[in-house]
Amino acid sequence: MPRTPSPESRRRARLVALNARLRACRKCHRAGFLDERESVPIARDPEPDAPVPRILLVGQAPGLRATLHDRPFAGIAGDKLRAWFEQAGIPRADFYRRIHFAAITRCYPGRLPGARGDRVPSPGEQALCRPWLDELIALLEPEIVLLVGLLAIRSFLGVAGPLSRIVGTATIRDSVRYLPLPHPSGVSRWLNEPANVAAVDRAMTILRGWIAELGQPPAGNGPPSRSQSPRARS
Numbered sequence: 147m148p149r150t151p152s153p154e155s156r157r158r159a160r161l162v163a164l165n166a167r168l169r170a171c172r173k174c175h176r177a178g179f180l181d182e183r184e185s186v187p188i189a190r191d192p193e194p195d196a197p198v199p200r201i202l203l204v205g206q207a208p209g210l211r212a213t214l215h216d217r218p219f220a221g222i223a224g225d226k227l228r229a230w231f232e233q234a235g236i237p238r239a240d241f242y243r244r245i246h247f248a249a250i251t252r253c254y255p256g257r258l259p260g261a262r263g264d265r266v267p268s269p270g271e272q273a274l275c276r277p278w279l280d281e282l283i284a285l286l287e288p289e290i291v292l293l294v295g296l297l298a299i300r301s302f303l304g305v306a307g308p309l310s311r312i313v314g315t316a317t318i319r320d321s322v323r324y325l326p327l328p329h330p331s332g333v334s335r336w337l338n339e340p341a342n343v344a345a346v347d348r349a350m351t352i353l354r355g356w357i358a359e360l361g362q363p364p365a366g367n368g369p370p371s372r373s374q375s376p377r378a379r380s
């Protein structure tokens with residue numbers, strides 16, 4: 147008699163199937179927002195030998211390098227993110243094993259004309275892509291959601307303040323822990339300020355504590371002390 151698949155293997159199969167549908171999506175191309183020769187959806191399947199992650203990272207949109215390498219945070223920004231998460235107890239080798247990567251829109255939006263950074267996806271693109279994110283969240287039921295950049299932070303938390311007031315704080319809603327983070331891109335000067343670096347350090351202390359609480363003990367020095375506990379908002 148065939149064995150009944152475990153809940154974990156059913157979740158993995160559903161995620162792989164969702165990713166396959168997502169990679170075939172061309173809604174924004176048909177609507178005239180994107181050109182298929184420059185941009186297609188990026189959706190990475192879970193690592194075969196790791197559980198489906200319960201930590202979800204939501205960024206703005208994939209960059210050019212992610213598109214070229216077919217994986218998110220493939221470049222220098224990813225190196226910085228790996229270093230931050232290492233502080234929180236996630237070894238670099240586990241970057242793609244412990245975290246599932248998504249974004250407000252899943253296709254590279256192209257450069258902002260006349261600027262160094264990428265174009266922010268339009269409200270139309272965001273609206274077209276949101277059902278993918280909602281379906282992903284319903285499937286993953288993440289315990290921790292890392293919000294990278296103002297677009298993701300505003301989309302989930304609705305806060306409009308500057309990053310310096312948001313990073314280093316935490317929000318817990320319906321048992322889901324939300325952690326706002328800046329984009330780790332070298333294009334941003336925000337990270338040059340020592341006070342902002344300290345805010346990222348606080349955020350990583352919060353994440354380290356959450357990982358310990360959720361039964362995934364961090365490597366190194368253990369959970370934060372009470373004085374380092376998150377400033378949670380709900």
Ligand code: SF4
Nearest residue numbers: 171173174252253275
């Ligand atoms: S951005 Fe999202 S909705 Fe638009 S084509 Fe890419 S995957 Fe589809």
